[in-house]
Amino acid sequence: MERPDKESRDISECPSDSAEAGKASVCEGCPGQAYCQSQGGVDPDQEGIDLRMGAIKHKILVLSGKGGVGKSTVATLLAEALASRSQKVGVIDLDICGPSVPKLLGVEGKPIVNSQYGWKPLVSPHYNIKVISVGSLLASDTNSVVFRGPRKSGLIKRFIKDTYWGRLDFLICDTPPGTSDEHLTVIKALKNVKPDGAVIVTTPQAVALSTIRKEINFCKKMGVRVLGLVGNMENYICPCCGESSELFPSEGLDNLAAEFNIPIIGRLPLDQEVMKCCEMGGNVIGDLQTSPIVVKVLNMAEDIRTMVDNL
Ligand code: SF4
Numbered sequence: 001m002e003r004p005d006k007e008s009r010d011i012s013e014c015p016s017d018s019a020e021a022g023k024a025s026v027c028e029g030c031p032g033q034a035y036c037q038s039q040g041g042v043d044p045d046q047e048g049i050d051l052r053m054g055a056i057k058h059k060i061l062v063l064s065g066k067g068g069v070g071k072s073t074v075a076t077l078l079a080e081a082l083a084s085r086s087q088k089v090g091v092i093d094l095d096i097c098g099p100s101v102p103k104l105l106g107v108e109g110k111p112i113v114n115s116q117y118g119w120k121p122l123v124s125p126h127y128n129i130k131v132i133s134v135g136s137l138l139a140s141d142t143n144s145v146v147f148r149g150p151r152k153s154g155l156i157k158r159f160i161k162d163t164y165w166g167r168l169d170f171l172i173c174d175t176p177p178g179t180s181d182e183h184l185t186v187i188k189a190l191k192n193v194k195p196d197g198a199v200i201v202t203t204p205q206a207v208a209l210s211t212i213r214k215e216i217n218f219c220k221k222m223g224v225r226v227l228g229l230v231g232n233m234e235n236y237i238c239p240c241c242g243e244s245s246e247l248f249p250s251e252g253l254d255n256l257a258a259e260f261n262i263p264i265i266g267r268l269p270l271d272q273e274v275m276k277c278c279e280m281g282g283n284v285i286g287d288l289q290t291s292p293i294v295v296k297v298l299n300m301a302e303d304i305r306t307m308v309d310n311l
Contacts, residue, residue, distance in 0.1 A: 012221040014184055017041060017191065032150040048161040050192045056090070056168045058308045059195040061186065061224065064202060065211025067098075067177040070232040071201040073278055074268070075174035076104040077293070078199070080285040081301035083127035087169040090121060092159050093133030094186060095176040096152050102135040106281035112136045117164040126283040130168070132159050153185040160189050178211075179218040187222045196308040197225035199265070203233045204248040209256055216260050227307055228265030229257055230300070237292065239272045266300040268293055 013026045021027070022036030030036075043049075053059065062075040076091065083089040093101035102108040105124035112119050112132065121130035134155065165171065173195070176182050187195065200215050202208045212229070219226050231253045235244045247270065257264045274293050277284050288294055 012179070012184070012218055014188075015041070016184075016188055017043065032153065035150050045157050045161050045189075046192070049157065049189050052161055052163070052165055053171075053190060053193040056165060056171045056193075058170045059173065059190055059193065060170065060227070060304070060308070061173045061175055061183075061195055061198040063175050063179075063183070063198050063200050063215050063219075064177050064208075065200075065215050066208055069177075069201050069203045069208055070268075071177065072100045072104060072174050074199075074201045074230055074232055074266075074297075075172050076101060076278075077284055077297045078301055078304070079105075079129050079170070079172045080126050080283060081294075081297045082170050082172075082305065083129050084285050084298070085301065085305075087305070088167065089127070089170045089172065090130035090132075090165050090168045091172045091174060092163075092186075093131070093135065093174050094156055094159070094182045095174060096134050096155060096182060098176065099133045099135030101131060101133045101174055103281050104278055105129055105131050106283070107131050107136065108281060110136060115164060118161075119158070119163045121163055121165065126286065130165060132163050152181050156182060156185045157189055160186070179214060183218070184222075187224060195224060196311060197227035199227050199230060199304070201230045201232050202253065204231055204250045204253055206252060209252045212256055216262070225311075226260075226262050227304060228263045229253060230266040230268065231264060232266075232268045233270040234267045236270045237272075244269060265303050266296055268296055 015021055015024050016036055019041045021041035022033050027033050062071055064071040079089045079091045091101055093099045105126055107122040107124050110122050112122060121132045122136055124131055173186055198219050200212060202212050216226055233247060234250055235246050237244050253264060269292055271291055271293050273288055274284055274291055277288055285294055
């Protein structure tokens with residue numbers, strides 16, 4: 001039988017939680033096919049996942065259509081903003097191949113340790129945010145992770161099920177760009193406890209905006225509500241005079257938001273001070289309180305909190 005081209009497979013059709021797991025036409029050529037067939041559509045981890053995730057009030061995914069739009073920065077700023085308002089927050093770095101959350105939250109180089117209750121998440125010096133990332137499991141930050149589908153999915157499920165998160169108000173899931181195994185795994189793993197929704201980050205240039213439609217359609221197919229769009233690096237703030245210059249035309253994001261009837265919940269500038277602070281693993285929300293980004297992110301976090309509290 002001719003196998004479907006890997007690129008043409010629509011992973012949102014994955015029937016992993018049904019009797020069709022490993023047998024459907026979309027499964028042909030999937031690296032997890034043998035495992036799915038052997039499990040018969042029953043996930044032995046589901047009960048553990050439901051138990052851990054049931055203790056967390058709100059689960060939010062942060063997505064982007066392409067890399068380089070500052071998604072991890074937005075995810076960690078959002079986490080800091082919520083935590084600065086007395087919320088208990090955790091962050092899962094689902095970017096298995098390019099983890100950057102440990103650096104951004106100031107826990108780079110610290111190892112994750114095992115306890116009788118499971119993996120203990122690292123605790124960030126930024127408002128005690130709990131963090132788990134493959135970056136903290138590697139012996140060196142120059143080591144690379146060469147996992148294929150099933151191993152990646154297995155690790156993500158361990159992050160969710162085998163990590164002792166305890167009770168949290170928010171769990172922010174920083175996903176890799178695009179729509180791939182990582183997204184599918186986390187959404188399916190959370191199927192019984194339902195994520196509150198997704199925040200989609202983009203920059204205003206056309207090449208980034210064109211990928212956002214795919215993200216929105218993926219969320220629709222998977223039944224995940226899109227809470228809002230964030231336009232990152234919309235303008236540049238001069239470090240000398242503070243003047244703001246537009247880097248790309250911003251109407252594209254407005255048009256997209258109107259087309260899909262999704263709110264724009266944040267428009268963030270490019271700010272050298274913030275970039276420097278992130279590079280050094282600093283606490284942007286705590287250390288740069290007068291920065292226009294901080295004000296905007298705090299407002300965005302408040303809007304998201306109101307939105308999910310009223311769901
Ligand atoms: S993970 Fe792959 S093999 Fe398993 S059900 Fe989904 S598409 Fe099929």
